[in-house]
Amino acid sequence: DSGVTQTPKHLITATGQRVTLRCSPRSGDLSVYWYQQSLDQGLQFLIQYYNGEERAKGNILERFSAQQFPDLHSELNLSSLELGDSALYFCASSVAYRGDTQYFGPGTRLTVL
Amino acid sequence: ILNVEQSPQSLHVQEGDSTNFTCSFPSSNFYALHWYRWETAKSPEALFVMTLNGDEKKKGRISATLNTKEGYSYLYIKGSQPEDSATYLCAFISTNAGKSTFGDGTTLTVKP
Numbered sequence: 001d002s003g004v005t006q007t008p009k010h011l012i013t014a015t016g017q018r019v020t021l022r023c024s025p026r027s028g029d030l031s032v033y034w035y036q037q038s039l040d041q042g043l044q045f046l047i048q049y050y051n052g053e054e055r056a057k058g059n060i061l062e063r064f065s066a067q068q069f070p071d072l073h074s075e076l077n078l079s080s081l082e083l084g085d086s087a088l089y090f091c092a093s094s095v096a097y098r099g100d101t102q103y104f105g106p107g108t109r110l111t112v113l
Numbered sequence: 114i115l116n117v118e119q120s121p122q123s124l125h126v127q128e129g130d131s132t133n134f135t136c137s138f139p140s141s142n143f144y145a146l147h148w149y150r151w152e153t154a155k156s157p158e159a160l161f162v163m164t165l166n167g168d169e170k171k172k173g174r175i176s177a178t179l180n181t182k183e184g185y186s187y188l189y190i191k192g193s194q195p196e197d198s199a200t201y202l203c204a205f206i207s208t209n210a211g212k213s214t215f216g217d218g219t220t221l222t223v224k225p
Binding site for chain 1: 144145147155156157158159162164202206212213214215216217218
């Protein structure tokens with residue numbers, strides 16, 4: 001158990017819908033990262049927040065957005081969902097802004113039908 | 114676009130064999146390299162954080178080396194065991210950005 005929690009574990013929804021994935025980092029970690037793993041693809045970095053502020057952005061679609069709240073938990077919002085958005089979404093946390101060990105949560109499996 | 118490549122893509126070895134794989138990354142703007150182990154149906158677990166050229170890290174039977182000047186890192190597993198079966202990922206962090214760029218991983222299968 002890494003100490004990073006993600007909810008929900010599984011999510012099944014329809015195309016065009018909007019969902020919110022939630023992540024609570026390890027106690028004391030200020031950075032939260034979001035990753036997407038689609039079928040037969042590696043881990044793709046989406047976005048990073050550090051102490052409430054966006055710090056780095058990857059290939060995140062405009063339909064996706066994220067934020068980190070004052071209590072340091074983070075939410076990833078996915079809207080106008082498409083079939084291709086079906087994937088495993090991981091959240092990771094670390095103490096520092098960069099270079100630190102990242103601790104991964106168990107992931108949220110999103111299925112868009 | 115940062116290119117992080119891992120080879121081989123997959124590897125099948127017998128229990129007791131020693132093995133190694135490679136992670137290649139840009140030799141400029143290096144900040145850190147991470148190695149992760151990712152077992153099926155679990156999430157990636159950190160193995161090593163490497164920051165200095167010439168770094169060597171060891172955890173049990175697994176060790177890693179780093180050459181930042183030529184842009185590669187090796188991961189070695191001595192005396193592979195079936196429980197070592199997993200995908201091993203490397204992630205490059207540059208000085209230009211905080212994000213991690215992951216390789217596609219090397220999937221190791223150790224047969225008893």
